[in-house]
Amino acid sequence: MLDGTQEKIITAAMELIMERGYASTTTKDIARRAGVNECTIFRKFHGKKEIVLEAMKHPEWNPSLSEDLFPFTGDLEHDLCAFSETYMERITPKMVKLSIGLRTPELYPDTAEGILNVPRTFKTVLRKYFSAMQDQLNTTDYESLAMMVLSMNFGFVFLDASFGDKLTHLDKHDYIRQSVRVFVNGIKK
Numbered sequence: 449m450l451d452g453t454q455e456k457i458i459t460a461a462m463e464l465i466m467e468r469g470y471a472s473t474t475t476k477d478i479a480r481r482a483g484v485n486e487c488t489i490f491r492k493f494h495g496k497k498e499i500v501l502e503a504m505k506h507p508e509w510n511p512s513l514s515e516d517l518f519p520f521t522g523d524l525e526h527d528l529c530a531f532s533e534t535y536m537e538r539i540t541p542k543m544v545k546l547s548i549g550l551r552t553p554e555l556y557p558d559t560a561e562g563i564l565n566v567p568r569t570f571k572t573v574l575r576k577y578f579s580a581m582q583d584q585l586n587t588t589d590y591e592s593l594a595m596m597v598l599s600m601n602f603g604f605v606f607l608d609a610s611f612g613d614k615l616t617h618l619d620k621h622d623y624i625r626q627s628v629r630v631f632v633n634g635i636k637k
Contacts, residue, residue, distance in 0.1 A: 454492050454502075456482040461499045462509050465549040466542065470500070500555060504562045509546065511538040513569040520577055524584060525632045527577065528597060532624040535570055535601045541609030544602075571598050586637050593635060600627050 450458070460481035464473040475496055479486040493499045503509040517534050520527040550559045574594035582588060604623055607615055 450502075450506075453482075453484060453488065457484060457489055457492060458499055458503045458506075458509070461496065462503050462546060465500070466545040469549050470496075470552040470555055497555060497558070500550065501558060504550075504559065510562060511540070511543050511566060513538060513566050513573075515569065515573050515576075518573045518577070520580075522581070524581060524636060525628055528628045528632065529624055531570075531573070531577070531597070532601050532628060533621070536605060536620055536624070539566060539602070539605050541605060541612075544606050544609035567598055567602065570601075571595065574598065584637055585635050587635060596631065600631065 457478060461473065461478045464477055464481060468477075473496065475486055475489050478496065478499070479489055482489075489495075489499070493502065513535075517538075518531050520530075547563050550556070550563060571594045574597050575590045578585060578590040578593045585593075587593065604620065604627075608620070
């Protein structure tokens, strides 16, 4: 269990990493933002890398997905909309920015699995779903279908994280409904 000082340090570090990236974030910057002395960081975590690795264990900084978050009814359009809504509730622009900030060579060997776990889980859910729905589909290429839905969702969140409403004013719920409708029309028997 983290104490209040550790939580402030983690929040400061992760915010700075989202803003500047890992390499450009110093322990001095973290201490200043957290309102603590720099030596407190080393007493609590031993360094910047340990702060990040600890943060990734907590839901605020790691949007872990599990297969049980994606129940389905058998209605392709309804289910894929629900899957997309769940995905975008967890994979927010904040999480995308953080994921990008954690891909630095100094960290990536330690963070890669945690970062990859989210799209891997979503892809697995989608593959299993398409397999279960095979009688309604005009293809059995479940890998490609899963990657299309994953890309459709991640692409929207990534662009939102990168550009906000400067690229589009399209509401994410409208985007989900429209993109899923077009997708389902293309794959349904």
